[in-house]
Amino acid sequence: MGKVMSKVVLVTGGAGFIGSSFIHYLSKEHPDYVIINLDKLTYAGNLENLRGIDTRANYHFVKGDITNRELVEYVFEKFKPNYVVNFAAESHVDRSITGPEVFVRTNIYGTQVLLDVAKDFWVRNNMLEHSRFLQISTDEVYGSLPLESKDKFTEESPLNPNSPYSASKAGADLLCRSYYVTYGMPILITRSSNNFGPRQYPEKLIPLMINNAVQGKPLPVYGDGQNMRDWLYVEDNCNAIDLVLHKGIIGEIYNIGGGNEWKNIDLVNLICELLGEVTGKPSENYKRLITFIKDRPGHDRRYALNSDKIRRKLQWKPKWNFRDALRYTIEWYVKQFKL
Ligand SMILES: NC(=O)c1ccc[n+]([C@@H]2O[C@H](COP(=O)([O-])OP(=O)(O)OC[C@H]3O[C@@H](n4cnc5c(N)ncnc54)[C@H](O)[C@@H]3O)[C@@H](O)[C@H]2O)c1
Structure with a gap:
């Protein structure tokens, strides 16, 4: 029997919300893997998110930008990763509306640099066959569905991005696809719905509402609050990403949805109720902070994902019950606040 090669996984954006959760997940599930975290530490990256991991001998942090080709080449030469999981991105839709340029730089150009360096390194070292490049994408690339529609996006749905974020x-x-078709790069893509959980930067809906509510600040809800999102607990996403990384078919795309659609206003009300349970204060104190604000331009009405493929082919399903996961997340943020 040949020697089983141990895995060296380059995780980009591993100091952010999902990337750090994935590093925690990976080091628990595969303690023998070497993990390299390449992160620029933008406003969204926080090394506190890796507390407990950072002392491990097989974990290495490199501060740097995925658009810096020389640095990415250095990382490949030094650590010789055979798996890449690309989380690094500018991720906030509102910021992409006011400043799209950095979204194009990091999300498109940065991905191209990673693809190119990985390709050259893997080809030169005869590693292509045993390597994998997993691009972390989003359901937002499919665009929006009408509220009244029962449709869900499948992996074959056309791409119709509506914000500079989703367009990037x-x-x-598409670049990843082209590297698969043109150069035979071992590409996999996951497209997940909205994640929530601990460690998310509090500009996103769920942590923003929790943090504002705890401080008695207004809870800003866009437009009429009827926009629908499919919510997925971050650990369930990490489990799905791990499955795709190891068992997914090269060249394929996997949707990852929670099958858990909520109108924004109903979700904010539920957060207020759970906050009441967690803090022992009347939930009405929180609900009265709800304030409707002018809608976001180009605001997608509804996202809904069909995840049959990953459920059938890789036997994935979310393990967490939504209410429990949301309550746990609220407890986590409330605890942070008391520190
Ligand atoms: N949060 C969600 O609900 C969601 C849903 C679907 C897909 N995604 C995708 O998952 C990935 C991670 O999302 P997140 O919510 O954890 O984002 P995040 O904003 O919390 O983290 C992004 C991380 O990338 C780093 N980064 C940004 N630009 C970089 C660069 N040029 N070079 C190196 N590092 C850089 C940041 O420092 C940060 O640590 C993104 O690709 C996003 O598009 C997120």
Whole structure:
């Protein structure tokens, strides 16, 4: 029997919300893997997210930008990764509306640099056959569905991104596809719905509402609050990403949805109720902070994902019950606040 090669996984954006959760997950599930975390530490990256991991001998942090080709080449030469999981991105839709440029730079150009360096390194070292490049994408590349529709996006749905953020993510997906078709790069793509959980930067809906509510600040809800999102607990996403990384078919795309659609206003009300349970204060104190604000331009009405493929082919399903996961997340943020 040949020697089983141990895995060296380059995780980009591993100091952010999902990337750090994935590093925690990976080091628990595969303690023998060497993990390299390449992160620029933008406003969204926080090394506190890796507390407990950072002392491990087989974990290495490199501060740097995925658009810096020389640095990425250095990382490949030094650590010789055979798996790449690309989380690094500008990820906030509102910021992409006011400043799209950095989204194109990081999300598209950065992905191209990673693809190119990985290709050259793997070809030169005869590693292509045993390597994998997993691009972390989003359901937002499919665009929006009408509220009244029962449709869900499948992996075959056309790409119709509506914000500079989702357009940049769609651009990266297409580049990945082209590297698979043109150069035979071992590409995999996951497209997940909205994640929630501990460690998310509090500009995103769920942590923003929790943090504002705890401080008695207004809870800003866009437009009429009827926009629908499919919520997925971050650990369930990490489990799905791990499955795709190891068992997914090269060249394929996997949707990852929670099958858990909520109108924004109903979700904010539920957060207020759970906050009441967690803090022992009347939930009405929180609900009265809800304030409707002018809608986001180009605000997608509804996202809904069909995840049959990953459920059938890789036997994935979310393990967490939504209410429990949301309550746990609220407890986590409330605890942070008391520190
Ligand atoms: N949060 C969600 O609900 C969600 C849903 C679907 C897909 N995604 C995708 O998952 C990935 C991670 O999302 P997140 O919510 O954890 O984002 P995040 O904003 O919390 O983290 C992004 C991380 O990438 C780093 N980064 C940004 N630009 C970089 C660069 N040029 N070079 C190196 N590092 C850089 C940041 O420092 C940060 O640590 C993104 O690709 C995003 O598009 C997120």
